Amino acid sequence: MVVALLLLVFLLGLAVGSFLNVVIHRVPRGESVVSPPSRCPRCGTPIRARHNVPVLGWLILRGRCADCGTPISARYPLVELGTGLLFAALTWRLDQLGRLPAVPAYLWFAAVGIALALIDLELRKLPNAIVLPSYPVLALLLTGAAAWQHDWWPLARAGIGAAALFGFFLLLVLIAPAGMGWGDVKLAGLLGGVLAYLSWPALLIGAFTAFALGAVVGIAAMSVGRAGRKTALPFGPFMIGGALVAIFLTDPLTGLWR
Template identity: 75%
Template sequence: MVPLIALLFGLAVGSFLNVVIHRVPRQESVVRPASRCPGCGRPIRSRHNMPVVGWLLLRGRCADCGAPISVRYPLVELGTGLLFAALAWRLERLDQLPALPAYLWFAAAGLALALIDLELRILPNAIVLPSYPVVAVLLTASAAWQQEWWPLARAGLGAVALFGFFLLLVLVAPAGMGWGDVKLAGLIGAVLGYLSWSALVIGGFGAFVLGAVVGVAVLATGRGGRRTAIPFGPFMIAAALLAIFFAEPVAAAWTRLPA
């Protein structure tokens, strides 16, 4: 039941994320004006604002001018819904449902940041920095509800550790990483540290593995060279989300390996 509710909630959040992804990098309000066609500027009708269904009804085109509407919009909505449902299922299995709001916030912010970084090579402070107090409050509420304070302390230690590690990297090799990645690292350290040390380690360093794999693929397919700039934020977010689901079985498999 909880994953289904999370799915429906995620579809609605995904619709809002489309607004965030488009407007935040342009320093525009995400509240006003209402959603409108980027071609003719006419407001989107309420019946066409339904997540995924509205785009299908319109067949991917504006109802007024017929301009094409990117398939990214329904994909973001559907992707957010499915991710929310998966997180609800996973945290329910981990007996961590009180922490679900924190992870839904992180997932929504992460999706927006990943898509903005892929398109514009930036991780806006307007999304990253407010996420720190929001996640801190939500994780604190979760710890208080469960009367378990060690996960919260571990989250704080994880945030400091991953932030410090990325800060060291950017100071040693400033050309290889941006300050936005450093600020994002602290947030990732908190959400992964709250779950376990293994989630923190696997999620924190998994980004480098994913980045290396994609970098090799880009070189092998001839779609770029050694100097091709690839944003690192999406790898950080993808690795963090994967760690939420797979850190526990990966860590267990690692401990069973022969010495």
Template identity: 70%
Template sequence: MVGSFLNVVIHRVPRGESLIHPGSHCPACGTPIKPWHNVPVLGWLVLRGRCANCGSPISVRYPLVELVTAVLFAAVTWRLAGLSLGSAIPAYLYFTAIGVALAAIDLDVRRLPNAIVLPSYPVLAGLLAISAAWQHDWWPLLWAVVGGLALFGLYLVLVLIYPAGMGFGDVRLAGIVGGVTAYLSWSVFAVGAFAGFLLGAVAGLAVIAARRGDRRTALPFGPFMIAGALLAIFVGEPVAAWYLDLLGR
């Protein structure tokens, strides 16, 4: 259900449209979508990927966003519950949701809308503060603030040095990525910060190898930042431990 709403966010926010009015409708003919056709994933399968009224194709991205969101929600919940951080689950599900939306929007229009990024600062701050209060431990919240400021500052310096490399939307998103990763640990923060650059480099090499571009080809960086942060939530601790062990040999 959240994934279905994210599809609305992905389509309407870049266009400056309301998320409430009008209701879900076919972009081609404007016919309202019937409730039983709007069931996540299953609705698209029943319609065979076409509008019930005009037969226009419905992008496969719609069920994919719904399915990916469901899988990530389940995985993140399982991971944090395993770390005895159940109180932080709402914050990380929120981050996962906006991450899916921002990644798709950045791939579409090459920008990260302030309408999503900026309100996420107070929302995540509030959710993490509730988690810290529940755990009776305020240190992780302080780490989140420091981590957010640190990664924000790093990206700001990178943009000022090489403006063609990334945009200020990436800088604003960096504060969120730094905060949610540092709240868990500095190991998760370090791996999450590095993983975004690593994934971006791998994607760039893949584009060059497939002859779809060259070293000057611009790729949206937001999806790699989000993917790196989510990856760090799952493997940040063991990867950091492995790296430190490697350095100690």
């Protein structure tokens, strides 16, 4: 049953990844994600249904528009495949942790995280249109998971963790406004809830890893001349990356201290 579930969520992830490509392109520009249908940005021809199949469509087209031959970025199939693999990996991990009812919440987090990370990397913004609606969605999904398992402490812990990480990032922004953005503060509340639902160590490791990843990448960028001391790096991808590290590696990392 677990194998069948993993295959199902992988296929779901492929489809969601296809939609995320639309979200990543249109939401920061204030465009509708529903209409018009996907089309070639150069010739304007709508993409045919058979060419919209995740990953396979790009391979069939050999990475080019079927009508004008304009190259199609490899980012599109990579987002689709990456979403599918992450959906399956998170489902497997939650099954290990005995938190299978929380899968819908963490799949939402994965989809939102992928979209936000790529938008932040490209445009250095974390759109409210994605972040803010995720608060009630995740609250509802985590409440359903807690009710299903008749275990309310993880939900309470998620609320405390969300408020704590939000408050911590808010304090950082107030102390050093140039080093952190308000979008990071809003995102912090989401990550705090998702991580604290699992455990306190997951919350701490996720927060620490975000700053560690940011420091490592920042130093590497300066060492190769791609950034200076005052260069602002988008922090959202590091926050999301730190959260994923915590979800998958909290147990082995905490085991090192025992």
